[in-house]
Structure formats: structure tokens, C-alpha cells
Amino acid sequence: MGLLVMILGLVLFFAAHVFTTKRDARAQAIAQLGEGTYKILYSVVSLAGLALIVWGFGHYRSTGWIDVWYPPRALKHITVALMLPAVILVVASYLRGRIYATLKHPMLAGVKLWAFAHLLANGDLGSIILFGSFLGWGVYDRISLKHRTDSGGPPIPVGGVTNDLIAVAVGIVAYLALSFAFHPVVIGVPVMG
Numbered sequence: 415m416g417l418l419v420m421i422l423g424l425v426l427f428f429a430a431h432v433f434t435t436k437r438d439a440r441a442q443a444i445a446q447l448g449e450g451t452y453k454i455l456y457s458v459v460s461l462a463g464l465a466l467i468v469w470g471f472g473h474y475r476s477t478g479w480i481d482v483w484y485p486p487r488a489l490k491h492i493t494v495a496l497m498l499p500a501v502i503l504v505v506a507s508y509l510r511g512r513i514y515a516t517l518k519h520p521m522l523a524g525v526k527l528w529a530f531a532h533l534l535a536n537g538d539l540g541s542i543i544l545f546g547s548f549l550g551w552g553v554y555d556r557i558s559l560k561h562r563t564d565s566g567g568p569p570i571p572v573g574g575v576t577n578d579l580i581a582v583a584v585g586i587v588a589y590l591a592l593s594f595a596f597h598p599v600v601i602g603v604p605v606m607g
Contacts, residue, residue: 416540424467426466467544481537481539496531496534503585513581
């Protein structure tokens with residue numbers, strides 16, 4: 415049951431996100447609905463999908479765990495190491511500096527790295543579906559960005575190295591918070607120790 419709910423959530427969440435890559439269809443929807451209504455509908459569908467993903471994955475983990483393979487302990491250590499740059503990349507997408515200018519889409523790079531790292535450390539079916547879906551979407555979205563004629567969003571000024579230093583500092587703090595507080599308390603899986 416939980417796995418099916420999670421899959422339904424993934425379908426909803428990614429349907430909304432894939433729709434935004436279809437720029438002509440998106441423009442038509444905005445023209446018909448108005449930008450405000452479109453954004454509300456996009457947000458509602460995305461949040462509903464995310465809620466189903468979280469609930470379904472949590473229910474699956476507590477009642478229907480299905481092992482596919484057993485990752486060696488070394489992969490868990492690699493995952494912990496990969497998560498630091500993943501978090502920094504996500505932060506750098508908001509604090510735009512040289513990291514942003516070099517990668518162009520550090521949010522997608524961070525999401526792909528997060529998903530790949532979690533695929534290394536988790537060998538159960540639910541995790542493979544969950545993180546594999548996010549990795550697949552990240553690859554798809556990056557490819558779609560290369561083919562778009564628009565930038566995908568309003569232009570935002572890019573700062574310098576100071577923004578990168580702030581992104582790294584904030585990323586380290588966020589990484590530590592995720593590792594020592596969020597992951598063990600919310601997810602129920604200790605990362606360290």
C-alpha cells in the first residue's frame with residue numbers, strides 16, 4: 415500500500431515538474447488560467463505529490479520493506495561524503511556566484527548527486543524507485559534545459575566569490591543539521607555513528 419501511494423505521489427510530483435519543461439503547453443496554460451492560478455495549481459499538485467511521497471515512503475518503510483540488494487558499508491560512507499557537495503550545490507543555486515556561473519544549474523546537480531548518493535546506500539525497492547525517479551528527473555530536466563529557447567526563469571544577478579563562500583558555509587551548516595538532527599529524527603535513520 416505504502417509503495418503504491420509513494421509511486422502515485424511521484425507521478426503527481428513529476429507530472430507537474432515535467433509539464434513546466436513543455437514550454438508551449440505551459441504558456442498556453444498560463445494564457446488560459448492566468449499566471450496566478452497556474453502557479454497555485456502547480457504548487458497544489460506538487461505539494462500533494464510530495465505529501466504522498468513522504469507518507470507512502472514512510473508507510474512502506476514501516477510495513478512493507480522489500481530488499482533487492484545489500485549495499486556494502488563502504489557505499490554508506492561514500493554517500494555521507496557525497497552529501498556535503500550535494501547540499502552546497504543546492505544552496506549555491508540560491509546564493510549565485512561562480513559555482514552557479516560554472517554549473518548553470520547547481521540545484522539540478524545537487525538533486526542528482528543526492529539521488530545518486532542515496533541509491534548507493536539503499537538497496538530496498540522503495541528507495542530504488544524513489545531515488546531513481548529523482549535521478550531520472552534530474553537528468554531529463556537538465557537535458558530539457560539545453561533545448562529550451564528561454565532561460566526557464568527570470569534573470570537573477572550572479573555575484574562573485576563571496577556568494578560561493580557563503581554558500582559553502584551555509585551548506586556545511588545545513589549538511590550538519592541534516593546529518594545530526596533531520597535524518598535521525600525525521601527519517602529515523604542515523605547518518606553518523
